Amino acid sequence: MSTDTPRQLTLRILRSSPGEGIAPHWQDFHVEEAEGMTLFIALNEIRDTLDPSLQFDFVCRAGICGSCGMLIDGRPGLACRSLTRDFGPLITLAPLPVFALIGDLSVDTGSWMRGTAERLETWIHSRAEADLMAVEAPMAPELAEAIYELDRCIECGCCVAGCGTLRMREDFVGAVGLNKIARFRLDPRDERSDEDYYELIGDDNGVFGCMSLLGCHDVCPKGLPLQTQIAFLRRRMVAVGLK
Amino acid sequence: MTRMLERSAALSAAVARPAQEIPLSLTHAAAHPPRRRSRWPARLDLLQSASGLFLALFLVAHMFFVSSILISQEAFYTVARFFEGAYFLATPQPWIVSCVVGGVLAVFVLHAWLALRKFPASFRQYKAFAEHRTRLRHDDTGLWWLQLWTGFALFFLAGIHLYGMLVHPEMIGPYESADRVWTGSMWPLYLLLLFAAEIHGSIGLYRLALKWDWLPGRNPDAARRRLRLLKTAFSLFFIGLGLVSLLAYGRLGIAHAERAGERYVPGGDGRLATTLAGGAGVMPAHVPGRQGD
Ligand code: HEM
Ligand code: SF4
Ligand code: SF4
Ligand code: FES
Numbered sequence: 001m002s003t004d005t006p007r008q009l010t011l012r013i014l015r016s017s018p019g020e021g022i023a024p025h026w027q028d029f030h031v032e033e034a035e036g037m038t039l040f041i042a043l044n045e046i047r048d049t050l051d052p053s054l055q056f057d058f059v060c061r062a063g064i065c066g067s068c069g070m071l072i073d074g075r076p077g078l079a080c081r082s083l084t085r086d087f088g089p090l091i092t093l094a095p096l097p098v099f100a101l102i103g104d105l106s107v108d109t110g111s112w113m114r115g116t117a118e119r120l121e122t123w124i125h126s127r128a129e130a131d132l133m134a135v136e137a138p139m140a141p142e143l144a145e146a147i148y149e150l151d152r153c154i155e156c157g158c159c160v161a162g163c164g165t166l167r168m169r170e171d172f173v174g175a176v177g178l179n180k181i182a183r184f185r186l187d188p189r190d191e192r193s194d195e196d197y198y199e200l201i202g203d204d205n206g207v208f209g210c211m212s213l214l215g216c217h218d219v220c221p222k223g224l225p226l227q228t229q230i231a232f233l234r235r236r237m238v239a240v241g242l243k
Numbered sequence: 244m245t246r247m248l249e250r251s252a253a254l255s256a257a258v259a260r261p262a263q264e265i266p267l268s269l270t271h272a273a274a275h276p277p278r279r280r281s282r283w284p285a286r287l288d289l290l291q292s293a294s295g296l297f298l299a300l301f302l303v304a305h306m307f308f309v310s311s312i313l314i315s316q317e318a319f320y321t322v323a324r325f326f327e328g329a330y331f332l333a334t335p336q337p338w339i340v341s342c343v344v345g346g347v348l349a350v351f352v353l354h355a356w357l358a359l360r361k362f363p364a365s366f367r368q369y370k371a372f373a374e375h376r377t378r379l380r381h382d383d384t385g386l387w388w389l390q391l392w393t394g395f396a397l398f399f400l401a402g403i404h405l406y407g408m409l410v411h412p413e414m415i416g417p418y419e420s421a422d423r424v425w426t427g428s429m430w431p432l433y434l435l436l437l438f439a440a441e442i443h444g445s446i447g448l449y450r451l452a453l454k455w456d457w458l459p460g461r462n463p464d465a466a467r468r469r470l471r472l473l474k475t476a477f478s479l480f481f482i483g484l485g486l487v488s489l490l491a492y493g494r495l496g497i498a499h500a501e502r503a504g505e506r507y508v509p510g511g512d513g514r515l516a517t518t519l520a521g522g523a524g525v526m527p528a529h530v531p532g533r534q535g536d
Binding site for chain 1: 282
């Protein structure tokens, strides 16, 4: 890319405001590309210089908080981790589907994620009386590593928006929830058995609903091993089903 | 919204008591009512894959049997009589073929019935997926769409073919099959069936490997790329073999059109049998036997 003549970018943004009754419509904004520009930077420039009413979410700017998921040229991704130079001069931005729309690019992933967490009971289930003074039981480094690998999920919702099954059937659990089940299943502190997990994901809205389209796997900005985790859970849950 | 808090069993258990009393870690008893979830979804999911695998393996074997016409008419005749038990029983028994076809038909119906669960159940769902697919431009999502449509086509195409074989098992042989292809006007159906079945079967096998994680090698993403190549090679090979075989039947059918309905007798009709031996290798126009008829 030539450095002397910066590209003129057009950001075509799907704007709407359900609260104010503003129906979805596309609006173009023009910005000059800068070195190492991310969509986060471009969007802030638009808000600062062109339209202060533009709504979008950011917290960390570093792919950690999971707030900035949006459809970038139709594909779910994190705006703060997307460099404009990886895209053409016209970039379309739309809010993630599935989640409740707040306005413009801002959606409420939080309520959805919380609903999933409650539906799947994604917390440690233990009968042991918690002793806050006791030293924690040690864990093998490999196991801690494996749990941590799955715990890297930032609940950005990209996998949810990338899943064709979920787009058709809103009750489908989605990869983010299945990944969490896989994570707690690994955790020795969680006393739940596969039979218990079957109660949570053993139906066509759970792991058996997944049609292995792998949209989730391919769009996850954290590169979580969703394909292998879902396949693993499927095998475990079929084993319960055959017992 | 379907994920509202009140839908969660855990929450209703928690809400039932004052907030301060919610234990830090809910125990099994609190989290799970004794109700036991049906085991059928698990079994059906496995059956879907098992029936698909069976049909795909059948498809491979079937293609090799059918393509024996490329070796010689005699070879195909031998294969056909073999499945009628001609080599272990006193006389050929076509009903054995009907039984095999009946078995395949049963698995086919089971598989289609299970697959119906995955079809878009309403126009709204259909549109949601179609839009999603167009926007996402994602290979595997597109493959599923292809699998859906080829599967839908197979309902009709494979259904007609299987029914024919079920009720006329004795009409399988070099002339009999060639006449069906040409004089019986089945070749357009077979052509569509070939593409639909091979595309559907190869994507199905690919998906099976991903679904159950039978990936070769340690790196799943690299394995998936390799698997996709394999899938394409599988489709192309069997479509190619199928096309050449269908061409052979078509040519034989054209050559045999005037005597359509005549059964093949090995070594019986010297002229047609020998001049047409090799099927694909002989152009009908060059068949001297035709002028003599
Ligand atoms: C009436 C005809 C058929 C229909 C409607 C149909 C439909 C489908 C559909 C929609 C799927 C995807 C299921 C899913 O995503 O979970 C599927 C999977 C599959 N089909 Fe078919 N199919 C038919 C016939 C066949 C035939 C003849 C074969 C053999 C080549 C075959 C082999 C497979 C395989 C191997 C799978 C993967 C199984 C799995 O995902 O668990 N199907 N079929
Ligand atoms: S699994 Fe990946 S895509 Fe899905 S919410 Fe977590 S980080 Fe985002
Ligand atoms: S693999 Fe399963 S969860 Fe992931 S996108 Fe496909 S259907 Fe959805
Ligand atoms: S702003 Fe936190 S992930 Fe993008």
